[in-house]
Amino acid sequence: MALEDQIKKIVASYGAEFYDTEIAKEADSDIFRVYITHKDGVTLDLCADISNDLSPLFDVNPPLGGKYFLEVSSPGIERKLSKPRHFKSAIGERIKLKVSDGSKLKGILKSADDNSIVLDTKEGEKEYNYSDILKAKTYYDWSNSKS
Numbered sequence: 001m002a003l004e005d006q007i008k009k010i011v012a013s014y015g016a017e018f019y020d021t022e023i024a025k026e027a028d029s030d031i032f033r034v035y036i037t038h039k040d041g042v043t044l045d046l047c048a049d050i051s052n053d054l055s056p057l058f059d060v061n062p063p064l065g066g067k068y069f070l071e072v073s074s075p076g077i078e079r080k081l082s083k084p085r086h087f088k089s090a091i092g093e094r095i096k097l098k099v100s101d102g103s104k105l106k107g108i109l110k111s112a113d114d115n116s117i118v119l120d121t122k123e124g125e126k127e128y129n130y131s132d133i134l135k136a137k138t139y140y141d142w143s144n145s146k147s
Contacts, residue, residue: 003061010053011036014046019075020082023064030068032058035075037089042074081136087112090138095119098135099128106139 008018011034019035036042036050051072058070081087081095090109097105097119107121116129 003057003063006057006061007034007054010057011050013053014050015039016042016046016050020080020086021063030064030066031071032063032068033071033073035073035079037074047072047074077138077140079138081138084112084114084130087117087130087136093138094141096135096137096139097128097133100132100134 011018016036016038019037022033024031051070081090091112093109095109105121107119110118110120116127118125118127
C-alpha cells in the first residue's frame with residue numbers, strides 16, 4: 001500500500017478527509033505537513049489524534065530522509081488547489097488562478113471535472129484545462145467581512 005493510501009486510511013478512521021501533503025523548510029528544519037478536512041471543522045484535538053496515529057507509520061515508512069517535524073492541520077480558508085479533487089471540493093468558492101499565458105484571474109469556481117474547470121469571472125465564464133493552470137488557490141474576500 002502506498003504511503004498516501006495509508007495516510008488516507010488513518011485520516012478516514014477519524015471521519016476526516018485527507019487533503020494533501022507538503023514538504024516545507026523553516027529555520028533549517030524540514031517539516032512534513034499533512035492537511036486534512038472535516039465536515040464539522042478541524043480541531044486541535046483531531047490534528048493531535050491523527051498525528052499520534054501517523055507517527056508510528058512514519059517511523060517505519062519515513063516520508064523524508066533525515067530529521068523532520070510532522071504537522072497535521074487544516075489547509076485553511078485560503079488553500080492551494082493542485083489536484084482535480086481539490087478543485088471539485090472548491091466549487092462555489094472564490095479562486096485565484098495563474099494560467100500558462102501569464103494571465104492572473106479571480107472568480108467563482110462554477111464546475112470542475114477530471115480534465116478542466118469553469119471559472120465565472122467579471123468577463124464571463126472561462127474554461128481552463130488543468131495543464132494550463134500554473135497556480136491556483138481559494139481566497140477569502142476580507143473586504144466584505146465584518147470586524
